[in-house]
Amino acid sequence: xxxxxxxxxxxxxxxxxxxxxxxxxxxxxxxxxxxxxxxxxxxxxxxxxxxxxxxxxxxxxxxxxxxxxxxxxxxxxxxxxxxxxxxxxxxxxxxxxxxxxxxxxxxxxxxxxxxxxxxxxxxxxxxxxxxxxxxxxxxxxxxxxxxxxxxxxxxxxxxxxxxxxxxxxxxxxxxxxxxxxxxxxxxxxxxxxxxxxxxxxxxxxxxxxxxxxxxxxxxxxxxxxxxxxxxxxxxxxxxxxxxxxxxxxxxxxxxxxxxxxxxxxxxxxxxxxxxxxxxxxxxxxxxxxxxxxxxxxxxxxxxxxxxxxxxxxxxxxxxxxxxxxxxxxxxxxxxxxxxxxxxxxxxxxxxxxxxxxxxxxxxxxxxxxxxxxxxxxxxxxxxxxxxxxxxxxxxxxxxxxxxxxxxxxxxxxxxxxxxxxxxxxxxxxxxxxxxxxxxxxxxxxxxxxxxxxxxxxxxxxxxxxxxxxxxxxxxxxxxxxxxxxxxxxxxxxxxxxxxxxxxxxxxxxxxxxxxxxxxxxxxxxxxxxxxxxxxxxxxxxxxxxxxxxxxxxxxxxxxxxxxxxxxxxxxxxxxxxxxxxxxxxxxxxxxxxxxxxxxxxxxxxxxxxxxxxxxxxxxxxxxxxxxxxxxxxxxxxxxxxxxxxxxxxxxxxxxxxxxxxxxxxxxx
Ligand code: IVH
Numbered sequence: 001x002x003x004x005x006x007x008x009x010x011x012x013x014x015x016x017x018x019x020x021x022x023x024x025x026x027x028x029x030x031x032x033x034x035x036x037x038x039x040x041x042x043x044x045x046x047x048x049x050x051x052x053x054x055x056x057x058x059x060x061x062x063x064x065x066x067x068x069x070x071x072x073x074x075x076x077x078x079x080x081x082x083x084x085x086x087x088x089x090x091x092x093x094x095x096x097x098x099x100x101x102x103x104x105x106x107x108x109x110x111x112x113x114x115x116x117x118x119x120x121x122x123x124x125x126x127x128x129x130x131x132x133x134x135x136x137x138x139x140x141x142x143x144x145x146x147x148x149x150x151x152x153x154x155x156x157x158x159x160x161x162x163x164x165x166x167x168x169x170x171x172x173x174x175x176x177x178x179x180x181x182x183x184x185x186x187x188x189x190x191x192x193x194x195x196x197x198x199x200x201x202x203x204x205x206x207x208x209x210x211x212x213x214x215x216x217x218x219x220x221x222x223x224x225x226x227x228x229x230x231x232x233x234x235x236x237x238x239x240x241x242x243x244x245x246x247x248x249x250x251x252x253x254x255x256x257x258x259x260x261x262x263x264x265x266x267x268x269x270x271x272x273x274x275x276x277x278x279x280x281x282x283x284x285x286x287x288x289x290x291x292x293x294x295x296x297x298x299x300x301x302x303x304x305x306x307x308x309x310x311x312x313x314x315x316x317x318x319x320x321x322x323x324x325x326x327x328x329x330x331x332x333x334x335x336x337x338x339x340x341x342x343x344x345x346x347x348x349x350x351x352x353x354x355x356x357x358x359x360x361x362x363x364x365x366x367x368x369x370x371x372x373x374x375x376x377x378x379x380x381x382x383x384x385x386x387x388x389x390x391x392x393x394x395x396x397x398x399x400x401x402x403x404x405x406x407x408x409x410x411x412x413x414x415x416x417x418x419x420x421x422x423x424x425x426x427x428x429x430x431x432x433x434x435x436x437x438x439x440x441x442x443x444x445x446x447x448x449x450x451x452x453x454x455x456x457x458x459x460x461x462x463x464x465x466x467x468x469x470x471x472x473x474x475x476x477x478x479x480x481x482x483x484x485x486x487x488x489x490x491x492x493x494x495x496x497x498x499x500x501x502x503x504x505x506x507x508x509x510x511x512x513x514x515x516x517x518x519x520x521x522x523x524x525x526x527x528x529x530x531x532x533x534x535x536x537x538x539x540x541x542x543x544x545x546x547x548x549x550x551x552x553x554x555x556x557x558x559x560x561x562x563x564x565x566x567x568x569x570x571x572x573x574x575x576x577x578x579x580x581x582x583x584x585x586x587x588x589x590x591x592x593x594x595x596x597x598x599x600x601x602x603x604x605x606x607x608x609x610x611x612x613x614x615x616x617x618x619x620x621x622x623x624x625x626x627x628x629x630x631x632x633x634x635x636x637x638x639x640x641x642x643x644x645x646x647x648x649x650x651x652x653x654x655x656x657x658x659x660x661x662x663x664x665x666x667x668x
Contacts, residue, residue, distance in 0.1 A: 012042065084314055087316075110259070114256050115288045117175065117284060124229075129159075131146075132146055150212070168230060174222050183219075203218075239294060319388065328342065337415060410426070450503070511535075517559050517563045520559065539564045542561065543558055597622055601629050603643045603646040607660060
């Protein structure tokens with residue numbers, strides 16, 4: 001429970017920070033998609049844990065913080081937001097909910113429209129004259145932007161035609177064409193001003209200018225998609241009819257509207273719009289599906305966030321266009337230099353992507369990348385982000401071209417390219433701080449020496465303070481040294497020291513893997529151990545011997561041989577073997593057949609192994625591990641502070657138990 005509360009608090013803090021940057025400073029630091037994602041995460045968490053909902057949670061408010069500069073306006077009725085779905089099931093659930101209100105067999109018309117990615121505004125016409133315009137604000141109180149709205153050419157200052165109501169509230173979207181956005185950014189660049197990251201932010205920034213003359217220069221467009229007040233016009237019974245009437249009065253509407261009778265027609269509309277999505281000169285992020293009958297809309301009403309009669313069916317994009325901000329050259333654990341592109345975050349296949357690996361020098365050259373280029377991002381195999389191409393060479397000249405560095409960005413050693421595999425490496429090894437950090441993270445990680453609590457942050461701090469220069473130093477670490485680190489108190493330092501003391505006995509395979517020899521992962525490490533059995537023999541193996549192992553080629557054999565040819569590496573392994581007992585799987589296998597095919601449960605804390613270490617040993621011996629004691633359990637192995645319920649249950653079910661001391665006798 002505490003964890004959930006913490007998670008909720010963290011999410012709220014994040015969202016409030018982004019709100020401030022977005023609404024008060026007009027300088028978004030994350031994409032809308034990412035914001036939506038965080039908000040929906042919070043929403044779902046709160047939905048499952050209602051006791052944590054507070055009045056000031058971002059989920060309880062509809063729109064944004066209000067900017068100080070504009071006068072406030074109270075909306076006649078709240079400007080709500082829309083419920084979202086990303087798949088047809090979400091729509092079907094919505095439809096079911098709607099149908100529960102009415103006779104199941106009642107035919108319902110749905111009005112489907114484009115979901116334009118812009119800024120929601122409310123316009124009030126009195127006797128056909130535009131008298132008031134407001135932003136959504138927090139949904140209840142907006143900002144008076146009438147002077148700015150008046151500069152938008154598509155907003156009629158006076159309605160034309162007949163039967164114009166006394167008072168009419170039109171709601172719609174202000175947005176900017178993609179082409180105008182590119183032009184604007186070009187101009188801003190020339191006059192050395194900050195550019196906008198997407199058309200929506202450009203529209204927001206332009207609309208909320210204190211000086212309407214600036215707004216007038218920005219090419220903003222208005223489209224209406226709804227209404228607040230519609231007094232005296234009750235005889236227009238459907239949403240669609242009302243929009244058509246709007247158009248007759250001179251209000252712009254989007255022509256891409258379709259009345260659908262069921263989910264098949266709706267899905268067809270969605271698919272067709274999705275196919276054409278990138279051909280529109282404005283951004284859309286889905287379709288909006290509305291119950292067309294005004295009478296039904298009224299009956300359904302709304303909750304405090306959404307109307308119950310409409311839903312947004314959003315696109316999950318496979319590709320997105322964004323802006324390249326930077327390329328950083330990362331130094332990997334084995335010295336390989338990987339360029340990583342950082343760009344404005346985009347949401348692709350439901351995930352937020354803000355960086356992509358560029359693999360090597362070749363791929364940078366092929367793309368001919370420059371900072372601020374617009375790039376097309378895809379997730380290969382729907383998972384790994386990749387820059388597919390540069391969409392439009394950036395319109396600004398003299399932007400920094402991305403070039404592969406000649407020297408290591410961390411330790412400044414000259415980089416060397418392997419002509420065969422084209423990989424560029426820093427060969428400084430542990431002298432290079434980046435490699436040292438990663439090598440040590442790897443050394444103590446879960447599948448290597450598995451020191452719980454010793455995460456990358458602590459390791460980096462220990463390296464910075466020169467306490468940790470190689471893996472051996474860890475065995476001399478003291479509680480007081482740890483307590484001098486950021487946010488480490490008595491308990492945490494004690495836990496880490498205990499975790500270090502626990503690494504008395506580990507498999508040889510883990511050691512070989514932990515060393516971080518290039519291309520030696522867990523599978524290769526296991527093969528080496530199975531083949532050579534003893535540490536001595538591994539250290540002294542020749543390339544030929546190594547190469548004779550099935551699955552180990554010349555390159556890996558050379559890497560292993562080279563690693564153990566370096567004196568300091570041999571010393572490290574020898575010093576480690578003074579501290580730790582490295583066992584080989586075969587050594588255990590011979591002695592125990594007693595665990596083979598047995599269902600075993602572990603409980604309590606073990607002194608001579610970490611829990612995962614013991615689990616690994618038992619699995620190697622053919623055991624099957626499970627979490628709880630049942631009548632199928634064969635053996636319960638217990639350590640210190642063992643769970644009394646498990647021991648009790650085992651005794652009750654007459655299941656064998658084994659203490660750690662007895663276990664040690666069996667497997668050593
Ligand atoms: S209807 C009660 N129709 O999407 C809200 N909204 O994510 C009724 N939007 O705040 C809104 N295109 O600003 C509606 N065709 C459309 C829309 C649309 C874009 C915006 C609108 C709303 C936001 C919700």
